Amino acid sequence: MERSVDLLQGTLDLLILKTLDPEPMHGWGIAQRIQQVSKDVLQVQQGSLYPALYRLERQGWISSEWGASENNRRAKYYRLTKSGRKQLERETTHWQRFSTAVADILQAASS
Amino acid sequence: MEPLIKLEGVIKVFATEEVETHAIESVNLEIQNGEYVSISGPSGCGKSTLLSLIGLLDSPTGGRYWLKGQPVDGLGFNERARIRNRDIGFIFQSFNLIGDLTVEENVELPLTYRGMASSERKRRVKDVLERVGMAHRMKHYPAQLSGGEQQRVAVARALAGEPAVLLADEPTGNLDSKNGEAVMQLLSELHRRGATICMVTHDPRFAAHADRVVHLTDGRVTGEESAEGKIQKSEVGSPQS
Amino acid sequence: MRSLRKFGALFHKERAEQELDDEMRFHLEKQIEQNVAAGMSAEEARYAALRQFGPVEAIKEECRQNRAAYFAETLLADLRFGVRQLRRNPGFTAVAVITLALGIGANTAMFSVIYGVLLRPLPYPQPNRLVRLTWPGGNEDLTAEQFKFYHDHSPVFESTGAYRGLSTVKLEIGKSVHWIRTLPVTRGFFPALGVNPVMGRNFTPDEERSGGPEAVVLTHELWKSAFGSAPNALGRQVQLADQSFTVVGVLPAWFKFVDPADAFVPLRFTGSSADSGSNTSAIARLKPGVTLSKAHAAMAIVFKEFAGIYGSHPGEVGVALIPYQTFLTGGYRPSLLMLFGAVGFLLVIACANVASLLLARSASRQKEISVRLALGASRLRLLRQFFMESILLAVAGGGAGIVAAFWMLNGLVSSIPWDLLATDRIELSIPVLVFALLISLASSVAFGLASFFQTSRLDLNSALKEGWSRAGGGHTRMRKAIVGAQLALSLMMLIGAALLIESLHNLYEQPTGFDSRSLYAVVTPLERSHAASVTGVWNFDQAVMQHMRAVPGVKSAAVINEMPVASQFNIPVQRAGHLEDSIGAMQFRTASPDLFATMHVPLLRGRTFTEADTAASQPVIIISESLAREWWGSQNPIGDQVILGMYQGQSFAGLTEPPRTVVGVVGDVRAMGLDVPMQPTVYIPVTQAPGNLMSQWMRTAVFLVRAVGTAGVAAALRRAVADVDSTQRVTMTQPMTEVIAGTVSRPRFNSILLGLFASLALFLSALGLYGVISYWVTQRTHEIGIRMALGAQKSDILRMVIGQGIKLTLIGVTIGIVGAFGLTRFLSSLLYGVKPTDPLTFMAASLALLLVALFACFIPARRATNVDPMVALRWE
Ligand SMILES: Nc1ncnc2c1ncn2[C@@H]1O[C@H](COP(=O)(O)OP(=O)(O)OP(=O)(O)O)[C@@H](O)[C@H]1O
Ligand SMILES: [Mg+2]
Secondary structure, eight states: OOOOOOOHHHHHHHHHHHHHHOOOOOHHHHHHHHHHHHHSSOOOOHHHHHHHHHHHHHHHHHHEEEEETTSEEEEEEEEEEEHHHHHHHHHHHHHHHHHHHHHHHHHHOOO | OSSSEEEEEEEEEEEEESSSHHHHHHHHEEEEETEEEEEESTTSSSHHHHHHHHHOOOOOOEEEEEEEEETOTTTTTTHHHHHHHHEEEEEEOOOOOTSSSHHHHHHHHHHHHHTTHHHHHHHHHHHHHHTTGGGGGGOOOOOOOHHHHHHHHHHHHHHOOOSSSSEEEEETTOHHHHHHHHHHHHHHHHHTTEEEEEESSOOOOHHHHSEEEHHHHHHEEEEEEETTEEOOOOSSSOOOO | HHHHHHHHHHHHHHHHHHHHHHHHHHHHHHHHHHHHTTTHHHHHHHHHHHHHHHHHHHHHHHHHHTTTTHHHHHHHHHHHHHHHHHHHHHHHHHHHHHHHHHHHHHHHHHHHHHHHISSSSSSSGGGGGGEEEEETSOOBBHHHHHHHHHHHHOOEEEEOOOOOOOEEEEETTTTTEEEEEEEEOOHHHHHHOOOSEEEEEEOHHHHHHHOOOOOOOOOOHHHHHHHTTTTGTTTTTTEEEEEEEEEEEOTTOOOOOOSSEEEEEEEEOOOOOHHHSSEEEEEEETTHHHOOOHHHHHHHHHHHHHHHHHHHOOOOOOOOEEEHHHHTTTHHHHHHHHHHHHHHHHHHHHHHHHHHHHHHHHHHHHHHHHHHHHTTTOHHHHHHHHHHHHHOOOOOOOHHHHHHHHHHHHHHHTTTOOSSOOOGGOOOOOOHHHHHHHHHHHHHHHHHHHHHHHHHTOOOHHHHHTTTTTTHHHHHHHHHHHHHHHHHHHHHHHHHHHHHHHHHHHHHSSOOOSSTEEEEEEEEEEOOOHHHHHHHHHHHHHHHHHHHTTTTTTEEEESSSSSSSOOOOOOEEETTTTEEEEEEEEEEEEEOOHHHHHHHHHHEEEEEOOOOOTTTOOEEEEEHHHHHHHTTTOOOOOOOOETTTEEEEEEOOTTTOOOEEEEEEEEEOOOOOOOSSOEEEEEEGGGGGOOHHHHTOOOOOEEEEEEEEOTTTHHHHHHHHHHHOTOOOOOOEEHHHHHHHHHHHHHHHHHHHHHHHHHHHHHHHHHHHHHHHHHHHHHHHHHHHHHHHOOOOOOOOOOOHHHHHHHHHHHHHHHHHHHHHHGGGGGGGGGSSSSTHHHHHHHHHHHHHHHHHHHHHHHHHHHHTTHHHHHHHOOO
């Protein structure tokens, strides 16, 4: 089994925002979704997920409310706010520029 | 010959709000010039109290006390201070050096209370520090010395004033056995050269260094033995209370 | 919405905590479900989930810190902790708050005064356009000629107004009588100040004309008090000083002028002697956009024109424009700034005391702080905790200080010896309160930082290991530095106060030229009925003196036109036949025959006046010693002649007299102010007073009475005046010594206040020194015990402890002396007869400080000698 990759803080923020883009979700759901979509490559540690959620909420990029989960249990749902959506756009372009830059360097180095 | 120290029926009672502690009850004691006396007994029996009475740090509640043939009970603070300064040398369990002063200044301290000329003080300090083997550490501060070294400096300080008697309260209590042994050797050496020493100790090995061991129990002298053998004291043989 | 949630979290902290729990539990349960689904037993699934989740409490704590309300929550906790700390140490808190209240209160009160009189704009529209016109280099006023010329020709003034001195007159409205103060002003006066009557109008050119209709403009206050705010007051005929006037206007309620006038009358230029002297005060309003320097340049040209037409007096080189506020405050600005500096020092000293107290306490809290640090409190959090406490102290101190300022201000304002535009402008206004708040916060930062730096330097490891016995050194060093600085500041203030007090003493020591003891002065502004003629005045004077001589205890009584030492009157005088022997402002007095005998002024040559010197006899004059020396040198002036109202051969209409014969020379008498050198003076008999001067200027009789036995004399003297004329007012009956004291009210105010502040500073510093030395003794109980065991006498211990304090004091004294050398020169304008660096004063103040310091150290030193060596040695 391949080892999963630890996430840098900034990256985690981006992933959380992206995951919440289509619909509100609870913490567990966010962790699951990231793991699924990344095909188990990215594993989110609870120890960083929840502090990150609180931090993002303080910054006003996400908001939270209590709702009923699948089997009717109370769960805290996080939702992307308007400024959160803007932040997501900013971070996405930022990330893309960053990753192409890294890819370029790697290519140049290997050739 | 007149004894250097003579206690007669000395009593010390500590009165606090609730209880009266009879720390010393009617002690008679004589110490001759050049003698090495050790006081021993269980904890709380009054050894330190007795020593501080002898050292004029404290005044007895009752009884009489002659030092060098002079009555010294009932003297005022400053008179007693003068006698402490000239005739008594203290060596404490916890060294009691002053942290802000260098070794040299610590040893010099009792001399400064005599109005002695500075050059004479310096000479004497150097002299006693050489005697205890600490002359090379004159400019050090106590915190920079080991426990054994600190106690040797304390001995030097006690010696500096050339007192009539050295009073040591468990001088090895805070030292490991090696350093403790060294300090005891030092005291024995001083005794051989004629110093009068009165020492409180728990340790029978160290008590053996003395000419005479005085046993104290509950503030009373309950026995004495000399280096040659046991001597029963007649009047304290059977406790009356 | 977000902020609402924030508050929600703050006040429902438990709910937030509950939700955090729920969220974590939900996550765990989900994990367990998943694990069970993957085939684990319930138990296995549970443990696996917990393992996968990680350290729950740590994660929760991190979430809490990231929560929006975290900062506010912990702030509240710190606040509560701070309050608890302060309440737990009521003694410390009380001392700190009182000390701060003192410092902040004195500063706030002083700043109220500074703000009210120096900073706050004058209560006129666009006050920065107001200027005062004077002769250059002085505060001397203009002549009527100059004023009229500038008024007519200046291109830079929008309006120009003039006024003369206040006079107290009788106002009669029908049957009711009021004594009011009127100020003669020109029409330009009101527009220059930017004020319009709210009712009625300003004066008309016709009313300014000599012989024109008499008109009066009332202040709002007088309109209210004397006319009951009646709207029909306008146009009313009233009697002012027995003349009929028409009320033409009422001024707005806000209007105040620095001379406290109740009503204004037209100032008329009639070519009188008053017009030809420098008696016309002028103010002007600059045209919009005209700067002061532009105005100066323009006025220089106008002055040249003036000089071209009228010629100019020697020394007259132009005209000065002084911003009106500067002009008004010029006289007391140095005093105020000096006092403000002093209270600033006081506040620094007070803060230093609190800092010192906090340091002592943080020393005893070191263990607690180390434990907190070890438990992971961030230094930032600790910093905030420290500041919270400091800020709480400062807020309490500031609040108490404002209350204190309120009390102090009452006393302060009533004792201010200067003419202020209006004392009600000195109040705890918003800017003053802002100032109080700012200095409170600044103080809290000052002493909060001091104690924080101390703690942040703390070496955690050794502090925990060794407890606090060795870690105290740094605190003590810092506290010693603080106390040294306090003592230095106190010494500077002490030296300043000593210099001022010495100046005051020097002033009192100035010879007045007469014996003021058991001499009484009775001032009567003459009723018109008495002042109508010289004979009328003299008859009244004689009658009053006769009644006064009949009062038991009275030895003799005399009359003069001006109060010795406290007021003056001058005219040009020339020695007959000697143009160069001219004095433009010669002190001039009218005297009754026994004036010199009554005052105990020595007669040096010739004779005094007698009953035989009458209006009909030869005109005579007595001159003062200094004048005799100046004009006659070693020659005998008796029989020589002088001319009143003549200057270098130039005569003045209505003033110049035929020559008078010198019949006597008397000792010099101080004219006006103890700080002004003796001025040459001439005396003439009251009977020979020039009639026109009498009616215009010399409307006051000052009776001087020598009497033994004080009780009831003052009242009897008043009765003596009433016996002659019951309608005649007596404005003042005072022992001469009090009159003289009154002339030094400003230097006295300065020295009393600075003395007070310096004493407070000294007290606080002594307290600081006491605190440090006490702490030092406590710290060294053990050492003192050892020293006693080694034979230290009580005096040795006493010397050791006091030596500590004196060493500190000497450092403070050295710094203080150096500082004072730099600072006292700013006092030089307030000093009299003593140099700002007077070595004796420096020494005396230093000695005083040393004595107080000695006393402050003596108390802990005494305690040190009472240490029981047994107990000290047992305690380890
Ligand atoms: N200042 C004091 N006030 C009250 N009681 C005291 C005082 N000093 C000593 N005591 C009491 O006097 C008794 C004797 O004390 P002391 O210190 O002399 O004992 P010690 O023999 O030196 O004991 P240790 O061997 O433990 O040092 C003890 O019970 C002690 O509690
Ligand atoms: Mg003991």
